[in-house]
Amino acid sequence: MDVFESLESEVRSYCRGWPAVFNKASGSHLYDEEGNAFLDFFAGAGTLNYGHNHPQLKERLIDYLAGDNIVHSLDMYTVAKRRFLETFQEVILAPRGLDYRVQFPGPAGAAAVEAALKLARKYTGRETVISFTNAFHGMSLGALAVTGNSMKRSGAGIPLNHTVPMPFDNYLDGQTPDFLLFERLLDDSGSGLDIPAAVIVETVQGEGGLNAATPEWLRGLAALCERHEILLIVDDVQMGCGRTGPIFSFEQAGIVPDIVCLSKSLSGYGLPFAVTLLKPELDVWEPGEHNGTFRGPNPAFVTATAAMEFWTGEGMEKETLTKGEQIEEALTRIAAAYPDAIGGVRGRGLAQGLVFADAEVAPAVCAQAFDRRLLMETSGPEGEVVKLLPPLTTTSDELAEGLDIIAASVDAVLV
């Protein structure tokens, strides 16, 4: 371990909870350098929806590299980019009746969010962006300004402004009608709220504790945005690419955002890649006004194109929902055994978790799971939620195995 501790910055984090040196990975498993297998219920924070080194994606990637095809291309036209765009149009956008322009903002979720925020401000000529309590949108300054977590915000070292947080769905425990405060502030010219450029929202808050907005709440938000001519940005970086069932997490609500951010599982292989999707009329960018060196990640175009082929039928979506039910049942059973210590099951599809009354318990459960060779992380403002993000390709047997480990880990901490 020495070189990690002597040379790598203190900012490292996941490795502290998982003190192993990993070397190989395949499907739902990682292997440390001694060859021990770990079941992966984190999947790179939702980056590996098709597991590690999926054979179909790997084959395309190896062929592409072996053929001396172009790897880096700024934003030049390439064959790999053409295939990606054509397939994206054909498999993802057209069947859903979606009409978006595709912007390549640079290879990270935060880059997709920055582009979305900049564009919303440029298009509307307004400054304020509305975010939600417990939102997470990334670590760059613009994205941090719409992020809730106080520890992450304080890392900015400067004021994070031009944003206003509003209560996410059920933040006030159902005690007020949805959007009561938001609508009132918008309607009252004395409220002090400047007319916002945009609202940015996650349908399920991955980092913020797996709070899942109901379809009704999302429809209400979309309608409110339309009434007040505010742009609606859905950050689907973590919950998109099929994590909650459909390829876009907002499909269940039947809404069509003005701007959509995708990243994490977009390349399907763990290669850095992101897109910002914008309604055609919003495409007011000047050439090069938002730029970046790594906007032509051709190997990621290749694996993303291959991954989209998994979505030609309804198989992926149905399977994900079925596996989500398997998880919900098992977690509900665990929660029922400890009604005082466990506040319930949260999330949707293959992003679900257990909420613990005592925030110390969740990391202890993850540590017990690690001892039993299962990788899981916590989420929520106090880290009080144990979060499950298995690859969508995890088999039902692997899920059952992992869920048994979680039950044993919870028992070990709470009994």
Ligand SMILES: *Cc1c(COP(=O)(O)O)cnc(C)c1O
């Ligand atoms: C991970 C994440 C981001 C940031 O992505 P990076 O690649 O880490 O910059 C933004 N939004 C959401 C919802 C995320 O989960």
